[in-house]
Amino acid sequence: MTLLLPHIFNGLTLGLLFALIALGFTLIVGVMEVINLAHGSLFGLGAYFALTIIGAGWLSDTTFGVWWLSLPIAPRYILALILGPIFAGLAGMVLELALRRTYGKVPLYGLLLTFGAALVIEELIRLGWGTGEQFLQLPQSINGAVLIGGLIFSKYKLFAAGFSMLAIAAVWVFLEKTPYGAIIKAGAHDSEMVRALGFDLARLRLLVFGLGAGLAGLAGVIMVPIWGLRPHVGVDVVIPAFLIIALGGVGSFWGSVTAAILVGLSVGITGAYAPAWSMMSMYILLILVVGFRTRGLFGKKSALEN
């Protein structure tokens, strides 16, 4: 058991990171009943924006760029952590404008449109940032290792897990404790009534999609130091996110958080015994659960089932 303890801890950390990855996806699925297959690409986009902000990008030769690069890494990282997700969110809003044409039609169309968008974003990333593997610089204070109870942990992983808990709490507060959350949820439930009450549903949807895309970008900035960054990072991300939603059940916020932690645990513990197969365990987990429970762990009835 004591031998297993670090793996369980690792799995929990990983689970929290998975939850962060799935957060924006859950928000959009739960509220708008749109499967955003471009989620992974927006994740990549946010990370690439952060990369450019930290490295000053095209401005690196100008006096501003030189001044910016002379600053210590911490303020540059913090700015990237804020602006990267915002840019990803804006890209998401553009996508939402295109998606409008599919509302009220077969749910498949939304899925296909975002699938095409994922392809387009990935190619744009290749065009803008090249095809090679890239790395994000980190401030010293969250880099390196730390010793807790005789075990070595990566400081950054702890930071990322803590950050992920904060993000989950923030989204939950937004959905459950603010009037915006109430309107958004009502809009998902009965859009006609919400419109009749005088709320601008089109703007709300734009906001939610932007928020979901922004969360994807945030997850990108946070996760990339752990996973590395390449143009096709989107596929590596959208599949676990997708899986977590199905496992937790469409439309359930805590369902997807629970599912993410379960996935993290199963990947972490499998990793202890058969590292080569660790990522496969999540697919088996999904098949076992959804094989027996039609709507995942806590799923509700959804238009996406048709």
Added chain:
Amino acid sequence: MVTLSDISRRSGQWITPQIAVFALVLLSLPFWIGPIGLYQYIGVEIAIWIIFALGFNLLFGYTGLHSFGHGAYLGVGAYAFGLFQLHVGVSLFGGLLAAILAAGVAGAVVASFVSHRRGIYFALMTIAFGQLFWFGAVKMHWITGGEDGLLNIPRPDLNLGVTSFDLSGNTALYYLIATLVIVITILTWRAVNSPFGRILQAIRQNEVRASFIGYEVWWFKWVVFTLSAMFAGLAGGLFSMAQESAYPDVMSLHQSGLIVMMVLVGGGLVNFWGPILGVVLYFIARDVLGAITETWLLWYGLMFVAMVMFKPEGLAGFLAELKRPSEPETWTKPAEEQ
């Protein structure tokens, strides 16, 4: 709007004028593909993907089951063919039979899990199983050769007892595949216009109603899933024969997504010929756009997005509308589009 359920008057026939024209085009292709600036191997690729796409559309267009992991069965077929040639014996029919059977078994197992699922959960389960197969192909290197895959798979001769043909040339291989495409086109055409095909379409339009009429919906879903996996297996076997190798990329998510795109762009949702149009369009776009720009996938992706936004009925739907533009607008939203 046109739908797949617009049953034509000649539906009971085995061979329609369209099929005859299609067969003629296929068989004469080696004579004109060079002069129009393309090459023989693209004909082989197109023919293989037509088999894959026709089988896939039984599931996707006709039954309305959106599988996003169909590349897996293409890959299973490719590996089965390769393993048969390398370990059992060099034989064309043996290899193809092994490919069809292996993919059929894989499909049948997956179908038993997914045939009770609908909509998004169905799509998710097919993705999960697709990834499972892909992972297996990458990790079980003692069988599959890992990331490199199976190399130097021999191209067996076509042995008909009295005579045998050497298939090492692409033209000879093309004729074999084209013949198979014609046979499969006729079989699928007959299948979708049979009572079985009608039931599939009833399931697409409303699963609950179909079960109220008394059909065992999950059984039909199981059968059509297995059937389309077998088509994919045949295509995969031919693919590994054409490539003389089988590798994990064949069953990647990328391939599974490509087939969805091709079928949709062509108009598989509204027309029997949609998948074929889509496959042809994709390969020509790949070669023509690919010659102009390295980022041709960007343009193909943009075209796909525009298609979903403005014309989700695809190319076939577009052509059908050109043919009868006078259809009243009030009919554009049938009950199935909930």
